[in-house]
Amino acid sequence: VADTLEARLGPHGVLPNIFGIESDELLRRTRGVHIIACGTSYHAGLVAKYWIEEFAHLPVSVEVASEYRYREAVVPPDTLLVAISQSGETADTLAALRESTRRGYLGTLVICNVPESSLVREADLKLMTRAGPEIGVASTKAFTTQLAALALFALELAQRNGMDPARHAELCAELQHLPRAIEDALKLEPAIVELAAEFIHRQHALFLGRGAHYPVALEGSLKLKEISYIHAEAYPAGELKHGPLALVDEKMPVVAVAPNGPLLDKLKSNLQEVRARGGRLIVFADGAAGMDDMTDHGTTLRVASGGNFIAPIVFTVPLQLLAYHVAVLRGTDVDQPRNLAKSVTV
Numbered sequence: 361v362a363d364t365l366e367a368r369l370g371p372h373g374v375l376p377n378i379f380g381i382e383s384d385e386l387l388r389r390t391r392g393v394h395i396i397a398c399g400t401s402y403h404a405g406l407v408a409k410y411w412i413e414e415f416a417h418l419p420v421s422v423e424v425a426s427e428y429r430y431r432e433a434v435v436p437p438d439t440l441l442v443a444i445s446q447s448g449e450t451a452d453t454l455a456a457l458r459e460s461t462r463r464g465y466l467g468t469l470v471i472c473n474v475p476e477s478s479l480v481r482e483a484d485l486k487l488m489t490r491a492g493p494e495i496g497v498a499s500t501k502a503f504t505t506q507l508a509a510l511a512l513f514a515l516e517l518a519q520r521n522g523m524d525p526a527r528h529a530e531l532c533a534e535l536q537h538l539p540r541a542i543e544d545a546l547k548l549e550p551a552i553v554e555l556a557a558e559f560i561h562r563q564h565a566l567f568l569g570r571g572a573h574y575p576v577a578l579e580g581s582l583k584l585k586e587i588s589y590i591h592a593e594a595y596p597a598g599e600l601k602h603g604p605l606a607l608v609d610e611k612m613p614v615v616a617v618a619p620n621g622p623l624l625d626k627l628k629s630n631l632q633e634v635r636a637r638g639g640r641l642i643v644f645a646d647g648a649a650g651m652d653d654m655t656d657h658g659t660t661l662r663v664a665s666g667g668n669f670i671a672p673i674v675f676t677v678p679l680q681l682l683a684y685h686v687a688v689l690r691g692t693d694v695d696q697p698r699n700l701a702k703s704v705t706v
C-alpha cells in the first residue's frame with residue numbers, strides 16, 4: 361500500500377497528473393464513472409463508489425464484468441469506464457473494456473497490478489497498483505492496493521470537481537497515514553488466531569456492514585468461502601430484517617464491520633436484533649465505538665481505523681487475517697483453493 365501511494369501523494373495533496381499529462385482532458389470532461397471488475401476487484405469498485413460520489417459528486421455505477429459484457433447498457437454522456445483487475449487478463453473484464461468505444465464511453469482507465477498485461481496495454485489511462493506478485497489465488501494485497509489507488513483517483517476527481525482545499529488536504533493526510541494504520545491492524549493477529557478457533561466446525565457465517573463497509577463485509581465473506589470453504593454471506597446490515605435474520609440462531613457466527621461513523625447507531629440497532637436471537641457476534645469496532653455491551657455472548661476486537669475515509673481499507677485487514685487463520689486451522693490449502701484459478705482467462 362505504501363508503494364502504491366508513494367510518489368503520488370505529496371504533503372499538500374494528490375500530485376497533479378498522477379495519470380500522466382494526456383489524462384488531463386479526459387478527467388476534466390468526466391461527468392460520471394462506470395466501474396467494471398470481477399471477484400475481489402469488483403468489491404474494490406463498490407467501495408470506490410462511496411468515495412467518488414461523496415467527494416467528487418459524480419454518479420458512479422459498478423457492475424460485474426461477466427454480466428455487463430452481455431447486456432446493452434445505456435451510457436450517459438461523458439462517462440469514464442474504469443476497469444479494475446489484479447492480473448489484467450480476466451477475460452470478462454477485458455471483453456467489457458474492448459466494447460467501450462462502441463458503447464460511447466469518453467475513455468477508459470485501468471487499475472491493475474501487472475504493467476505488461478492486456479488491460480494495461482489497451483486502456484487509455486493506467487493507474488498501477490504496486491502489490492508485487494500475488495502468489496495465492498485469493499486476492500489480498502491486490503485488494504488493499506486497489507483501494508489505495510481508487511482512493512487517489514477519488515481525491516483527484518474531487519479536486520477537479522470543487523472540493524474545498526482544506527477538506528482535500530485533510531483527506532490526503534488521512535491517506536498518508538494509511539500504511540501505519542495497516543501496520544497497527546496487523547498487530548491484531550494473535551487475537552484473531554484465537555477467534556479463528558471458533559470457526560473450525562462452523563458450516564455458515566454472516567458478515568454485516570453499512571455504507572462503504574458493506575463491500576468490505578462482502579470481501580470478508582468471499583475470503584472465508586474461497587480459502588476455508590465455509591459458506592459465508594454478506595449483507596448490508598439494514599437488510600437483515602428483510603430475510604437473513606431467519607438464519608440467525610446460536611449456531612450462526614455474525615461478523616460485523618463496525619467503525620465509527622454516521623451509520624454506527626443504525627448498525628448497533630441491527631446487531632441488537634442478532635443478539636436478541638442468540639447469534640454469536642464478532643464485532644470489529646473502532647476504539648470508542650461503545651460496542652462492548654453488544655457482545656455479552658460474543659467478541660469485540662478494536663481496530664484503530666485512522667479515520668472514516670481510510671477505514672474500509674484498514675478494516676479489511678482483520679477480515680483477511682480471520683479467513684487465513686480459519687483456513688490454516690481447517691487444514692485447507694490457503695494458496696491453492698480447490699476449483700479456483702488465479703486468472704480467469706476464458
Ligand code: F1P
Nearest residue numbers: 399400401445446447450499702
Ligand atoms: C478477478 C478474480 C480475483 C479472484 C480470483 C479469480 O481477478 O475474481 O478477484 O481472487 O483470482 O479472479 P482480477 O481481474 O482481479 O485479476
